[in-house]
Amino acid sequence: MKNKLTSLVLISIFCLLLIIVIAFASNHLLNTEDSTSSVINSTTYSTTAPTEAAISNATDAPIATDSIIATDAPTRTPLPTVSPTAKPTMDPDTWDYTGTSKDANMHYPKEDIPKKYPYEIRVNKQANCVTIYKRNKKGEYTKPVKAMVCSAGSQTPLGTFNTSNKYYWKAMIHKVWAQYATRITGKILFHSVPYDYPDKDTLITGYYNQLGQTASAGCVRLSVADAKWIIENCPAGTKVTIYNDANPGPLGKPTPIRIASNCRWDPTDPDNRNPFKSKRSTFIGAKNRTIERGTGYNPLQEVIAYDVHSGVMSNDKIKVKTKLNTSKCGEYKVSLTFKDSKKKTIKKSFVITVKDTKAPVITGLPSTIYTKDAKKITTSYIQNKLKVADNGYSLNKNSHLSITKSGNGYTAIAKDAYGHSSTLKINVIEDSKAPEITVKAPFDNPLPISTKIDKNWAKERIKNVSDNKTKLNKNDVSISVKPRGWGMKITYSATDSAGNRTTLSETVSFETASLSINSDNIIVNNVDSTKEMSKYINVTSDFTGKEVPYSLSIKSKQTDANDEFTTYNVTFNVTYKSSAGNKKLSASAVVYETY
Known part of the structure; x- marks a missing residue:
């Protein structure tokens, strides 16, 4: 009995050990599968979307597309495979040029070339309308899915092209900038309506209000929302066809938005700072500014009130309170108020900083004075002739201008009240000899x-x-x-x-000429015909003997008549011309006119 009990204990211990071994092996195998399934070509991705707070705290510069958030995975040896190129991610809508050189274009990240392009773009140059076609299962682009109003130009080329480079901001001709630019071919791009600077609140409103009309230098202008859609949804290499047709396209031509002349934001820009995204009435363009002293500046010239309830943009009802004096440097507070259609008073204030950054300008004399008598050019002469101005304001020469003489020249130095100076060196050259x-x-x-x-x-x-x-x-x-x-x-x-x-x-x-009659017996059909009569005279140069151009007039007087002829006494009056004027010659002859 004792031996049986011992055997049962040993069997139980063996079974327990076997269960532990099996459990350990199973757990190890399970862990190995989980680890493998969380690896995609040795790169891990976070499946959690960033919070709004994370986005709002992001920098304005573009997010690097190779910055990947890794999950907490067990330490392991990476699989021997090549990591794929991360798909470009659009920057936050609040991206701007902060911290980035404005002398360079801001490029969109490089993209993988897809095997199949999702869309095809067709631009109706004549109608200023863009239609987007989606690829169907057969690989055909026959389904129109989106229409965009645009502004093409007379130089926009017709034909079929493929897109290439993309830019968040692109420097354009005429020293302007554009958002969301996609190159079509050569210097022709899709892009937003131009801006004065690479800042979203410097939209050139006049150009924006031309959307839907032929207005560009050759590129295809779009609203920000449409230009952004193309850059995000149409990979490099997308087919673009530009054609002419009176019919805008299967989806028609969208009605363009029109904005007030001093509104500097594109209403379609998704940027959170866009006043059009505000849920409350607000001011557009009311921000701190720095201006040069002497500038004719109106605090409302770049400000507009936006009534979110009525959708009206105007500055007619804005009340301004300020002590702004553009002739004097300093900081000036500008306070604005207006009542919207709900009778709510909207307030906003900003600061205008007036600075003098320019040196005075000296005018009145050239840098070199030529004179017949150098003794007449004195310090007093220079002082009287010169004028000094600073930002359009005349300066007192007695307190702001100094003149020193050195050798045959003078040095004039002008200083303003803000630490700026300018110098004019004048060289005096005496010359009494004529050319x-x-x-x-x-x-x-x-x-x-x-x-x-x-x-x-x-x-x-x-x-x-x-x-x-x-x-x-x-x-x-x-x-x-x-x-x-x-x-x-x-x-x-x-x-x-x-x-x-x-x-x-x-x-x-000039050469002179002589008139001679070349026949003693002149018989004509019409004595008044200068063409017929000219055959009987010669007008030749006295120097060369060659004929010279002339004009002829005939004066005739009948002297006799019979059954065969009428006899005339004819005077040939000849005029020939030169740059000096006219000369006249005359000669007479008897002429017989037949019946």
Whole structure:
């Protein structure tokens, strides 16, 4: 009995040990499977979305897409696989240029190239409308899902393209900026309506109110919401077709939003700071500003009241209280109030800081003074001629301008009341010698009457113009061309910087002409026909013997008549012309006119 009891105890102990071993092995296997299932190519991801507080505390700079929140996983050896490229995540809607150089474009993170693009974009340039088509199961883009109003331009190219680079902010031509830019081809992009600066409250309202009209330099302008949708939903490589059609598209053309002229936010911008997202009436653009002293600034020029109940934007009912004086540096509080349509009084205050950051400006004299007599240029002369202004305000020269003489020059220094100064160095050059002008050799022979002599012709006659102190060229020569007899008198004159003047004249002559009758027996059908009568005269140059152009008039007097002819005494009056005027010649002959 005792042996049986001992055997039972040993069997029980063995079974217990076996159960413990099996349990340990099972638990180890289970842990191994859980660990493996939580690994995706050796990278772990948090499945918990960030809280609103976490987002609101995020920096304004873009979140790096390779910053991944890891779960608490057991320590293990990573699987020997390559980590995938993290899918780009759009920055928080409150991203801005804080902490980022404004001299550089803010690029969108690189994207993986998808095997299948979800959308295709078609831009109707003529109608200023964009339609988005979604890919169906057959791989065809036939289903329109979204329409956007846009502003294309005359330089927007027609054709089919594929998108490439993307930017959060993009510097554009004309020194403006745009949000959410996607390159279509070359210098043509989708982007928001331009801003004066890479700040969301500097929207160029006039451009925004042109949405739906042809207005761009070639890019396709969109609202912020639409430009943001494209950058987030259409990967690089997305097909874009630009075409012309009177029909905007299958979804029609959305009605563009219009905003007040001094509203500087895009109403569609999802940024939490956008006043249009406010649930209460508020002021738009009421923020601290720094302006230059002397600026003609109106505290309301960039402020507008937004009545959230009526949707009306206006500054007509805003009351302003301020002691702002733009002529004096300092900080000035501006207090604003208005009553919305619910009779609630809305208040807002901000500070205008007036600063003087510019040096005075010295005007009245050039940096180099040329004079015939340097003794006449004195400190008193310089003082009287110079003017000093600071931000548009004239400064008292006795207290803000100092002049010192050194050698042949003077140094003028102007100082304002804010620690800024400017310097003008004046060099005095004495010159009593007039310029020299040389022209080409005179003509040995008279000029053809067809020669057009004017200032351009005379300018080509100038060989050289020079001065001992002043640099001169042909364009500095004043030319006068006037008739002189049967020729032209040309006068060349040049004045140097000191006022010394030289004058040179020459006279050119034109050829003269003679009129002769080439027949002793002139028989014509019509004595009044200048065309027929001109066959019987010659007008030739006295110098070359060649014919010269002329005009002819006929004066005839009947002297006899018979059955065959009428006899006339005809006077041929010839006029030939040149730049000097007209010359007339006459000759007479007996002419027989047949019946």
